[in-house]
Amino acid sequence: MKKYIILSFLITGIITSVVAQDQKITLEEIWGGAFRTQGMDVLRSLKNGKQYSVLNFDRSSRSTSVDKYDYETLQKVETIVSSKDLNGVDFFTSYEFSADESKLMLATDVTPIFRRSRLGKYFVYDIKSKSLTQVSDNKIQEPTFSPNGDKVAYVYENNIYVKDLNSGNTKQITTDGVKNKIINGITDWVYEEEFSFVRAFEWNSNGTHIAFIRFDETEVPEFSMDFYGNQLYQTQYVFKYPKAGEKNADVSLFVYDLGNGNTEKVALNDAYYIPRIKWTNDANVLSIQVMNRHQNNLDLIFYDASAKTAKTIYNETDKAYVDVTDNLTFLNDNSFLWTSEKDGYNHIYLFDKTGKLIRQITSGDWEVTNFYGFSPKTARVYFQSTENGSINRAIYSMGINGKGKKMLTKTVGTNNATFSADFTYFINAFSNTDTPNRYTLHKAKDGKEIKEIVNNNSLKDKLKSYNLPQKEFSTITINGNDLNMWMIKPANFDPNKEYPLFMFQYSGPGSQQVSNRWGGSNDYWYQMLAQQGYIIACVDPRGTGFKGADFKKVTYKELGKYEVEDQIAAAQELGKRAYVDAERIGIWGWSYGGFMSSNCLLKGNDVFKMAIAVAPVTSWRFYDTVYTERYMQTPQENPSGYDENSPINHVDKLKGDYLLIHGSGDDNVHVQNTMRMVEALVQANKQFDWAIYPDKNHGIFGGNTRLQLYNKMTNFINRHLGDKLQEEKKELELENKVKGK
Numbered sequence: 001m002k003k004y005i006i007l008s009f010l011i012t013g014i015i016t017s018v019v020a021q022d023q024k025i026t027l028e029e030i031w032g033g034a035f036r037t038q039g040m041d042v043l044r045s046l047k048n049g050k051q052y053s054v055l056n057f058d059r060s061s062r063s064t065s066v067d068k069y070d071y072e073t074l075q076k077v078e079t080i081v082s083s084k085d086l087n088g089v090d091f092f093t094s095y096e097f098s099a100d101e102s103k104l105m106l107a108t109d110v111t112p113i114f115r116r117s118r119l120g121k122y123f124v125y126d127i128k129s130k131s132l133t134q135v136s137d138n139k140i141q142e143p144t145f146s147p148n149g150d151k152v153a154y155v156y157e158n159n160i161y162v163k164d165l166n167s168g169n170t171k172q173i174t175t176d177g178v179k180n181k182i183i184n185g186i187t188d189w190v191y192e193e194e195f196s197f198v199r200a201f202e203w204n205s206n207g208t209h210i211a212f213i214r215f216d217e218t219e220v221p222e223f224s225m226d227f228y229g230n231q232l233y234q235t236q237y238v239f240k241y242p243k244a245g246e247k248n249a250d251v252s253l254f255v256y257d258l259g260n261g262n263t264e265k266v267a268l269n270d271a272y273y274i275p276r277i278k279w280t281n282d283a284n285v286l287s288i289q290v291m292n293r294h295q296n297n298l299d300l301i302f303y304d305a306s307a308k309t310a311k312t313i314y315n316e317t318d319k320a321y322v323d324v325t326d327n328l329t330f331l332n333d334n335s336f337l338w339t340s341e342k343d344g345y346n347h348i349y350l351f352d353k354t355g356k357l358i359r360q361i362t363s364g365d366w367e368v369t370n371f372y373g374f375s376p377k378t379a380r381v382y383f384q385s386t387e388n389g390s391i392n393r394a395i396y397s398m399g400i401n402g403k404g405k406k407m408l409t410k411t412v413g414t415n416n417a418t419f420s421a422d423f424t425y426f427i428n429a430f431s432n433t434d435t436p437n438r439y440t441l442h443k444a445k446d447g448k449e450i451k452e453i454v455n456n457n458s459l460k461d462k463l464k465s466y467n468l469p470q471k472e473f474s475t476i477t478i479n480g481n482d483l484n485m486w487m488i489k490p491a492n493f494d495p496n497k498e499y500p501l502f503m504f505q506y507s508g509p510g511s512q513q514v515s516n517r518w519g520g521s522n523d524y525w526y527q528m529l530a531q532q533g534y535i536i537a538c539v540d541p542r543g544t545g546f547k548g549a550d551f552k553k554v555t556y557k558e559l560g561k562y563e564v565e566d567q568i569a570a571a572q573e574l575g576k577r578a579y580v581d582a583e584r585i586g587i588w589g590w591s592y593g594g595f596m597s598s599n600c601l602l603k604g605n606d607v608f609k610m611a612i613a614v615a616p617v618t619s620w621r622f623y624d625t626v627y628t629e630r631y632m633q634t635p636q637e638n639p640s641g642y643d644e645n646s647p648i649n650h651v652d653k654l655k656g657d658y659l660l661i662h663g664s665g666d667d668n669v670h671v672q673n674t675m676r677m678v679e680a681l682v683q684a685n686k687q688f689d690w691a692i693y694p695d696k697n698h699g700i701f702g703g704n705t706r707l708q709l710y711n712k713m714t715n716f717i718n719r720h721l722g723d724k725l726q727e728e729k730k731e732l733e734l735e736n737k738v739k740g741k
Contacts, residue, residue, distance in 0.1 A: 662674040
């Protein structure tokens with residue numbers, strides 16, 4: 001009797017184990033947050049170099065706090081501020097310290113405007129007195145402490161204000177701000193999106209001057225979008241959006257003197273773009289980066305606010321374009337560190353304060369991908385690079401003399417560092433395709449790991465029950481180039497069986513999708529599709545990043561030519577493999593990836609059976625000036641480059657199944673792209689599927705939107721690419737049913 005009981009338990013255990021190892025991923029789990037990773041939110045290193053702060057959220061009390069931790073012990077030292085102790089502030093979503101760390105700027109009631117811009121109510125919390133001061137009764141933008149923390153500058157309705165925290169008085173610095181005409185201290189739409197910044201004003205080092213950029217949008221063409229909402233009538237949003245070849249905002253630079261109240265215009269001659277301003281360590285000297293419209297000529301200018309003179313101290317040109325970064329770093333004597341691709345790869349250079357090159361610090365056939373800073377104490381620079389492989393990221397330090405390079409991380413995958421203020425420690429955020437985010441503390445001297453802070457082992461254990469196949473990294477030789485590729489095969493992969501292939505790509509200039517890091521929501525979707533019997537693959541074509549300037553800039557003036565050739569050729573090459581059904585190859589992408597998937601289906605109509613394009617550019621004539629002209633020049637100068645590679649002009653080639661998706665409230669890639677594509681397809685008498693998501697922006701999210709969207713895409717894939725899989729599934733179900741009988 002006991003033997004039978006034991007055997008029964010064994011059989012039950014085996015069945016349970018088999019079931020547990022075969023759990024299926026669902027879209028409800030993916031978009032319900034079942035696979036969410038834990039991290040460290042709003043991590044800041046404190047000036048003493050021994051402690052750091054983190055924004056924590058208490059779900060039980062629905063409150064937020066800024067907590068201080070010790071690097072050496074990783075123990076919480078104190079709670080600096082908690083919303084539970086603040087009257088009138090239920091919670092805050094971000095915080096910033098004043099330079100002396102005596103005060104905190106707390107953000108509440110924040111409303112997004114565009115990708116990076118926000119309106120919100122802001123409060124200054126005095127740590128010593130525990131007092132709370134509201135900066136303005138209005139919703140404002142970009143409040144920023146003066147260097148000594150006694151003032152706050154901010155923007156309200158396109159004008160700059162300064163609040164004196166001691167007196168409580170507020171002074172208006174500019175008065176000509178008008179919506180859709182004049183903006184002071186805040187970037188316009190295209191600068192925000194393409195130059196990646198919002199705050200266009202800067203305090204100098206002693207708080208006596210504020211430099212700011214003024215945007216005159218008066219002659220910039222307007223774009224409007226209808227928002228349908230839930231009222232009887234729709235509303236309309238109108239904003240300035242310069243499309244390729246059209247008028248940009250006229251930009252000018254000013255310096256305001258808080259002492260005498262005077263505003264001085266900086267003479268920059270023919271400056272077309274001002275993508276960066278930054279005060280040097282000299283309180284009188286402002287650095288300005290100026291570019292021409294083609295973005296292939298960049299001047300670094302020093303403006304002396306006392307002498308009111310401007311001088312170009314460094315110039316960089318490129319046959320294609322010069323990338324703008326945030327890596328400019330001034331040393332104590334105003335010599336500076338700069339990153340550039342001028343030797344073919346992105347590296348770090350040291351210049352003296354007159355702009356004379358002292359030395360190139362890093363070099364090699366690899367890229368510096370993040371510059372963390374310089375430590376005067378150790379005379380070393382700290383950076384992230386691709387030296388151990390273009391799909392990986394490791395952390396290094398190197399003497400400013402160009403010697404003594406040290407690799408500070410040993411884990412192979414993606415390492416991101418947050419250094420302490422004095423570069424004694426760094427917190428490393430690591431992941432790879434097998435390891436979800438893991439945060440560890442390290443010595444900056446040699447990279448030695450001190451202690452683990454956060455891991456996601458529970459998620460890793462949870463995923464074991466799904467028996468997920470590995471993401472395999474490799475290269476594929478296409479058009480004379482070894483292109484990076486990843487592939488996910490079904491867990492029960494049989495090399496003697498043919499599988500449908502579903503390809504994903506983005507392919508935009510300087511981008512990367514084939515990266516050795518823990519994936520996001522889309523990766524779980526790919527795993528779900530693999531569980532259903534699909535092979536998923538991703539190839540980074542020519543034009544993508546981190547393999548040198550020549551590889552990246554080959555697409556100059558021809559966006560959508562070489563990348564499409566590579567994707568089509570990659571699909572053909574993969575179709576030759578015995579386990580890939582060459583008659584069932586599909587492709588999809590979002591934004592630039594949607595532009596690409598559309599082109600691939602049209603130009604590769606004998607290769608791809610289906611494609612999904614989400615929020616695609618369908619003609620580069622519809623997209624903005626800064627991005628498009630950087631890579632294409634203007635449509636007046638390069639009409640063939642625009643038209644020959646835009647899918648809207650190739651609709652007559654459509655043979656396969658096509659799903660076109662867009663949000664009607666997309667301020668970035670306007671729904672105009674899809675509407676014009678639809679009209680072209682209709683007039684070409686082509687059948688296709690499409691969906692418009694009312695009022696949704698470029699991300700198409702909110703409520704159940706993503707869940708519904710991915711259900712729609714999954715159904716489309718199953719219907720047009722997985723027909724045989726569905727037949728096999730039905731046959732298997734019938735077979736099991738017969739066996740069951």
